[in-house]
Amino acid sequence: MTEIVPGSPCWAQLSARDLPAAQRFYGELFGWTAExxxxxxxxxxxxxxxxxAPAAAVAxxxxxxxxxxxxxxxxxxxVDRTCESAKEAGAQVWMGPMEVGDLGRWALLSDPTGAPFAVWQSRRFGGFGVxxxxxxxxxxxxxSRDKDAAVAFYKKVFDWQVWPHDTYPMVGLADRMFGGVMAMDGALPPEVPSHWSPYVQVTDVDATAASATRLGAEVLYGPADTEMDNGPRIALIRDPQGAAFGVFTPRAEG
Incomplete structure (x- = not known):
């Protein structure tokens, strides 16, 4: 996706115990500045x-x-209509819908498989600026602990397109992909819920993973090339406070 449209990812927010530490970690890793x-x-x-340009947030x-x-x-x-549709499709609404000053309207939900997510109706703040x-x-x-149920839920609520695959269906809008869905395997303990993970594009996955380790993070997977045709090189990282996120580098054409 190159622009935000209804139903697409529009923002990523980290909830952290130590905000200054999170600012230092992500600032050093990605060169982000914090305000x-x-x-x-x-x-x-x-x-x-x-x-x-706004890239993400920490709270x-x-x-x-x-x-x-x-x-x-x-x-x-x-947001209100989306929450009603999500509830009818089996979601739980935990907070909102509520006004966030003059920035927009927000609600916190979890899908039928337990994955938390939010919906945002922009006013003064649109989300990702880059x-x-x-x-x-x-x-x-x-x-997800139920991949097929998750795909059906988001397709119904957000009208996502689905590119079918046995193990990793991909999703998007307007013929542009922005994510994928995988089944939670047995390596994760049962108390780990279904969850979304944002991925940040980088110029060198291996160098970024090494930098993350030096800054106190743990590399959970990779760096590794994906098995998809012309798929990216990826790594999954857990930051020093425990939040998981991914990094990827698109594979060069040809």
Missing amino acids: TDPDPQYGGYTTFFHDG PLMNPQQPVMWLLSFAAED VNEPNAFGWADLT
Whole structure:
């Protein structure tokens, strides 16, 4: 995807215990700069910028039981209507719909397989200001305990296109892919819920994985080439506070 359209990923937000540490880690890894909103109602909400464009955000945990994690938001023309459609399709609405100042309208949900996600109706803030270039968001993976049910849910609620595959169906809109869905394998403990992971495009996956390790992160998978035709080289990383995200480098044409 090269632009935000209704139903597409529009924002990625990290919930962290230690905001300054998260700012240092992602700042050193991706060259992101950080700007904290001074309004106390936003509780230290901090936007990451890549070359002056909004790239992602980090916010404090809403309660001590909340896991450190990345949360993906999907664009909606009408958050309230999308929440009703999602509930009818088996989702749980946890927070909202609610106004976020004059920035937009937001709600937090989980899909029928347990994966948290948010929906965002933009007003003054549209979401990603940069995508699909080095050090910016470029892909999203859903790891689900029921792959087929997850695909059916998002197709119904967001009208996503699906490129079928036995193990890794890909999804998108307007003939452009932006993510994939995989089944959760037995290597993950049963208490790990279904979850979305954002992927950041980088110029060199191996170098980025090595830098992440030096900065205190753990490489969970890779770096490795994917088996898809002309697929990217990827790595899955857990940051020093425990949030998982991916990095990828598109494979050169030819």
